[in-house]
Amino acid sequence: xxxxxxxxxxxxxxxxxxxxxxxxxxxxxxxxxxxxxxxxxxxxxxxxxxxxxxxxxxxxxxxxxxxxxxxxxxxxxxxxxxxxxxxxxxxxxxxxxxxxxxxxxxxxxxxxxxxxxxxxxxxxxxxxxxxxxxxxxxxxxxxxxxxxxxxxxxxxxxxxxxxxxxxxxxxxxxxxxxxxxxxxxxxxxxxxxxxxxxxxxxxxxxxxxxxxxxxxxxxxxxxxxxxxxxxxxxxxx
Numbered sequence: 001x002x003x004x005x006x007x008x009x010x011x012x013x014x015x016x017x018x019x020x021x022x023x024x025x026x027x028x029x030x031x032x033x034x035x036x037x038x039x040x041x042x043x044x045x046x047x048x049x050x051x052x053x054x055x056x057x058x059x060x061x062x063x064x065x066x067x068x069x070x071x072x073x074x075x076x077x078x079x080x081x082x083x084x085x086x087x088x089x090x091x092x093x094x095x096x097x098x099x100x101x102x103x104x105x106x107x108x109x110x111x112x113x114x115x116x117x118x119x120x121x122x123x124x125x126x127x128x129x130x131x132x133x134x135x136x137x138x139x140x141x142x143x144x145x146x147x148x149x150x151x152x153x154x155x156x157x158x159x160x161x162x163x164x165x166x167x168x169x170x171x172x173x174x175x176x177x178x179x180x181x182x183x184x185x186x187x188x189x190x191x192x193x194x195x196x197x198x199x200x201x202x203x204x205x206x207x208x209x210x211x212x213x214x215x216x217x218x219x220x221x222x223x224x225x226x227x228x229x230x231x232x233x234x235x236x237x
Contacts (some may be wrong), residue, residue: 001058008060013130013176017057020122023173028053028118030169031137031161038160041110045088049114052092055080056115059093073097077084083172102148102204105154120146125170126194129178129185133192154223155200163193163223190221197223211237 006018012019028049035041041049059065059076077094081087092115095107097114107113127133127141134143154161167189171182178185197220201212213232220226 001061002054004061005057008184011126011130013095014126015175018164019175021053021057023122023126023170023203024056024115025050025053026173027121027166027170028114030166031114031117032124034161035110035114035159036196040159045111047094047222048086048088048111050166051082052089052096052111052115053118055089056093056119057084069086099149099152101145102152102200104149106153110157110159113153113159116161117150117153118160121166121170121174124150124165125185125189126174126176128189128192129171129174129176129182133188143192144196147193148200150193151196151200151223152204155227158224160220160222160224164190167193194220197226200225205230207231207234208237 005021006016008017009015010020015195019162020225029046032041032049035044036043039215056073056076059072059079062075064075065072073096074094076096077090077092077125079091088109088111092112095109095112095120096106096115097208098107098112100160107116123141123146124143132141132143139145148165153159167186171186194199198212198216200223201207201215202209205227207230211230215230215233216225218229
């Protein structure tokens with residue numbers, strides 16, 4: 001089914017799902033290196049991550065998902081297990097869209113979290129690059145929800161990922177005709193993810209707004225580090 005993804009459009013200006021999987025592969029490989037260095041991902045787990053990336057969108061070509069779109073990911077994970085893929089790969093495919101919302105559960109493994117992060121980072125970076133970032137109450141591509149999912153997963157699964165280089169890598173992996181200066185998209189993406197972290201710390205974690213502002217002013221590109229500093233500051237206060 002994988003070759004069929006070349007004929008499934010992801011977004012008119014961003015090409016097919018095959019292109020999206022290629023970009024996710026680039027992001028996931030870098031995330032794996034970072035997490036291996038931090039001792040959060042076993043070296044052998046990188047192969048599971050990349051296998052899951054290659055297979056995670058294949059269920060979009062099935063009649064089951066075409067009939068019941070809400071089962072995407074779930075169907076892929078079940079099919080991967082039935083096909084004899086490693087359990088870690090099947091579980092990562094099953095969990096790839098988690099967390100869907102700020103109250104949803106996170107993926108059940110770091111392998112699944114990397115697949116989810118690569119998917120969400122690509123969606124956000126690519127969306128901003130072609131001018132589809134959220135404006136006011138309008139967010140047709142649900143980028144706020146995906147941004148919330150990134151922050152939640154990084155903090156609650158204790159993943160020490162720095163977002164700035166991840167965004168740069170995502171932008172570099174795009175094969176598009178730029179409508180706006182690339183730097184403009186980069187700045188907008190940083191502002192957007194900074195807003196999502198601020199929302200998470202103030203609304204979900206119930207931290208005081210001045211604590212959050214102080215912590216973020218000192219640097220926030222690593223959301224897990226920012227959360228830990230915010231927690232420490234609240235404790236001292």
